[in-house]
Amino acid sequence: MSKDNHQYLVEVNNLTFSRGSRTIYDDINLRIPQGKITAVMGPSGIGKTTLLRLIGGQLKPDSGDIIFAGESIPNLPRKDLYETRKKMSMLFQSGALFTDISVFDNVAFALREHTHLSESVIATLVHLKLEAVGLRGAAQLMPSELSGGMARRAALARAIALDPELIMYDEPFAGQDPISMGVLVKLIKALNAALNLTSIVVTHDVSEVLDIADYVYILANQKIIGEGSADEIKHSSSPLVQQFLQGNADGPVPFHFPANDLTQDLVG
Amino acid sequence: MTTRKTELMVGLFVILTIAATLLLAINVANKGLASDDQTYTLYAKFDNIGGLQPRSAVRVGGVTIGRVDRIYLDPEDFTPVVVLQISSQYNTFPDTTSVAILTSGLLGEQYVGLQPGFAFDDPYILANGDYIEDTKSALVLEDLIGQFLFSRDSE
Amino acid sequence: MIQKIIDIGHNTLNTIATFGRAFLMLVGALCAAPKIKNVRLTIQQIYVVGVQSLLIIIVSGLFIGMVMALQGYTILVNYGAEGSLGPMVALSLLRELGPVVTALLFAGRAGSALTAEIGLMKATEQLSSLEMMAVDPLRRVVAPRFWAGLIAMPMLALIFSAVGILGGHLVGVDWLGVDAGSYWSIMQATVEWDKDVVNGIIKSIVFAFVVTWIAIFKGYDAIPTSEGISQATTQTVVYSSLTVLGLDFVLTALMFGIN
Numbered sequence: 001m002s003k004d005n006h007q008y009l010v011e012v013n014n015l016t017f018s019r020g021s022r023t024i025y026d027d028i029n030l031r032i033p034q035g036k037i038t039a040v041m042g043p044s045g046i047g048k049t050t051l052l053r054l055i056g057g058q059l060k061p062d063s064g065d066i067i068f069a070g071e072s073i074p075n076l077p078r079k080d081l082y083e084t085r086k087k088m089s090m091l092f093q094s095g096a097l098f099t100d101i102s103v104f105d106n107v108a109f110a111l112r113e114h115t116h117l118s119e120s121v122i123a124t125l126v127h128l129k130l131e132a133v134g135l136r137g138a139a140q141l142m143p144s145e146l147s148g149g150m151a152r153r154a155a156l157a158r159a160i161a162l163d164p165e166l167i168m169y170d171e172p173f174a175g176q177d178p179i180s181m182g183v184l185v186k187l188i189k190a191l192n193a194a195l196n197l198t199s200i201v202v203t204h205d206v207s208e209v210l211d212i213a214d215y216v217y218i219l220a221n222q223k224i225i226g227e228g229s230a231d232e233i234k235h236s237s238s239p240l241v242q243q244f245l246q247g248n249a250d251g252p253v254p255f256h257f258p259a260n261d262l263t264q265d266l267v268g
Numbered sequence: 269m270t271t272r273k274t275e276l277m278v279g280l281f282v283i284l285t286i287a288a289t290l291l292l293a294i295n296v297a298n299k300g301l302a303s304d305d306q307t308y309t310l311y312a313k314f315d316n317i318g319g320l321q322p323r324s325a326v327r328v329g330g331v332t333i334g335r336v337d338r339i340y341l342d343p344e345d346f347t348p349v350v351v352l353q354i355s356s357q358y359n360t361f362p363d364t365t366s367v368a369i370l371t372s373g374l375l376g377e378q379y380v381g382l383q384p385g386f387a388f389d390d391p392y393i394l395a396n397g398d399y400i401e402d403t404k405s406a407l408v409l410e411d412l413i414g415q416f417l418f419s420r421d422s423e
Numbered sequence: 424m425i426q427k428i429i430d431i432g433h434n435t436l437n438t439i440a441t442f443g444r445a446f447l448m449l450v451g452a453l454c455a456a457p458k459i460k461n462v463r464l465t466i467q468q469i470y471v472v473g474v475q476s477l478l479i480i481i482v483s484g485l486f487i488g489m490v491m492a493l494q495g496y497t498i499l500v501n502y503g504a505e506g507s508l509g510p511m512v513a514l515s516l517l518r519e520l521g522p523v524v525t526a527l528l529f530a531g532r533a534g535s536a537l538t539a540e541i542g543l544m545k546a547t548e549q550l551s552s553l554e555m556m557a558v559d560p561l562r563r564v565v566a567p568r569f570w571a572g573l574i575a576m577p578m579l580a581l582i583f584s585a586v587g588i589l590g591g592h593l594v595g596v597d598w599l600g601v602d603a604g605s606y607w608s609i610m611q612a613t614v615e616w617d618k619d620v621v622n623g624i625i626k627s628i629v630f631a632f633v634v635t636w637i638a639i640f641k642g643y644d645a646i647p648t649s650e651g652i653s654q655a656t657t658q659t660v661v662y663s664s665l666t667v668l669g670l671d672f673v674l675t676a677l678m679f680g681i682n
Contacts, residue, residue, distance in 0.1 A: 053551075056554075056555050058551060058554055058555070082557045082559065083557070085554070085555060085556070085557035086557045088555070089555060089556065090551075090552070090555040092548040092551065092552055093548070094547050094548050096547055096548035096549050096551065096552035097549075098549055099547070099549070109556070110556045110557075110558075113556070113557075113558050114557065162556075271463070271467070274466065274467055274470040275466060277470055277474045278466050278469050278470050278473070278474060280474075281469070281470075281473055281474045281477065281575075281578065282578070284477075284582055285578040285581055285582060287585075288581045288582045288584070288585035288586070289581055289585075291585045291588070291589075292517070292581065292584060292585055292588075292620050293616060293620070295607060295610075295611070296513050296517075296588060296610055296611065296614050296620075297611070297614045297615060297616040297619065297620050323613075323615060323618075325612045332608075332611075332612055372506070377507070377613075
């Protein structure tokens with residue numbers, strides 16, 4: 001392996017992806033450094049989640065390549081893709097806990113599927129993971145009995161069950177109250193340090209993520225409009241980046257969805 | 269654990285299905301006779317078979333002892349031949365046995381009725397492939413009415 | 424005019440694409456080496472689609488048998504042929520009503536539930552999440568449910584027919600006074616195992632395949648929104664019912680139509 005691969009766990013090269021006639025990404029490049037927290041920010045609806053699905057191999061790019069730990073994800077045969085996925089995990093926006101089994105069984109799920117550990121070892125591991133997210137007491141609850149923030153923490157415990165190399169967080173802070181948000185921010189940082197993980201956090205919650213991110217990409221208009229460390233981004237001179245950070249309604253990122261001229265439409 | 273309860277219920281489900289199948293096999297379809305390969309074949313020629321169908325019952329005094337296997341037309345003399353499949357446990361009919369096509373009830377199904385003949389000393393016993401000579405055809409309502417009218421005319 | 428032809432072409436292509444996706448889903452789900460773990464999952468699903476449908480199947484079977492006996496008796500008694508009540512009830516149940524009504528009830532009771540469950544699993548990203556955990560949802564979620572439907576429905580159909588015949592006995596013999604001996608014996612003389620019972624079971628297996636396939640595919644292919652899932656659930660019931668009735672005619676013609 002070259003030195004590059006040690007530095008970067010995920011490399012996205014010249015990626016183009018479109019859905020129907022709508023282009024989501026136009027020739028973008030990203031590098032996710034090993035062992036760091038990388039934030040990908042951008043306005044809602046520009047397909048940040050799509051990026052995570054592309055890295056996870058659930059979607060195939062139109063052109064370009066995605067390298068994860070030295071393997072080209074879009075070109076992997078199905079079996080190898082599933083093998084590679086054991087090294088990554090994803091925290092979905094909704095948590096995506098399996099609603100028909102308890103929190104304990106949710107966390108144990110991947111262990112039971114992919115390992116031949118005995119039930120007592122699995123129980124120990126599950127309790128450790130749940131302890132890490134502070135939910136050991138909730139092990140026997142059903143997912144429907146958890147609050148939104150707890151469900152997301154339980155999903156986090158499930159995501160780290162197999163000790164992956166990469167965790168992708170899809171909008172981890174969306175719809176959380178300030179306390180849950182604080183807990184999650186702390187957890188993401190702590191887990192990253194403790195388990196030597198690489199994290200990708202996709203979000204539009206600027207202030208929270210700038211506190212913990214080592215490196216930041218900002219996506220808009222199918223392109224990367226800014227990148228750098230958190231400080232560099234805060235002091236970026238790009239009007240696009242500043243509009244996003246300040247939350248101005250209109251600016252380089254237009255308020256209006258592309259449409260015909262209003263007067264033309266009204267007059268007909 | 270819930271899985272034990274689930275497995276128990278599925279087990280009961282399977283048992284219930286087996287019970288239903290047994291009911292259908294024994295009480296409804298009477299698989300005992302139908303699947304019993306121990307049968308032998310007799311032939312009978314009739315002038316008219318009326319509405320007799322393959323699978324109709326063959327009875328002696330009301331007891332079902334076999335089934336009509338198939339019906340075909342003798343290509344030489346153009347008379348219908350009925351192939352009877354008789355259970356092997358009834359294999360001692362003498363050759364004087366007569367056979368008739370009868371109807372159960374006024375509009376019921378037609379079946380083949382066997383009338384065992386008298387067994388004089390050392391009679392020939394009907395065996396597999398034999399023809400029953402003494403046959404009585406089905407009653408056809410139209411013929412019956414025709415005869416009735418004809419006999420009235422001649423009075 | 425040209426727009427209409429374009430529409431026809433568009434719809435045709437869409438339909439073919441849908442069939443293609445449904446076929447691929449089935450192949451992906453069934454072309455997997457069976458594992459011990461999956462057998463347990465299948466048993467779990469037999470419980471959900473089979474055991475939990477038992478009550479409605481037994482109650483419906485009982486009442487349909489009773490109604491048929493009542494209706495049949497009032498007609499047959501005019502001709503003095505009430506002895507034929509047994510074969511009438513048994514043949515209609517075994518050949519037609521058992522497989523068909525079971526399939527329709529199954530589509531409403533279990534098929535719609537399957538669609539909604541899988542559709543919601545898709546909407547709440549549980550299917551995606553399985554995929555990201557390196558577990559193929561086709562093998563983990565779709566395959567056990569498919570096998571469970573395929574196994575459970577013929578079992579339900581057999582129970583339906585048996586209960587219906589007992590229901591017919593209840594009304595015909597115990598209430599209306601048809602002779603018990605003739606109820607059973609004429610039935611036995613008329614019903615044949617290979618032709619009637621086995622053909623009914625074959626019908627039921629075909630219906631099970633179709634209904635379960637439609638139900639699972641509609642869930643798997645649903646648009647992951649509230650409207651999408653409610654639409655998919657409705658379509659499951661409508662499409663499976665129509666397919667069952669259409670196929671029933673074809674199968675009946677093949678099995679009983681030509682001597």
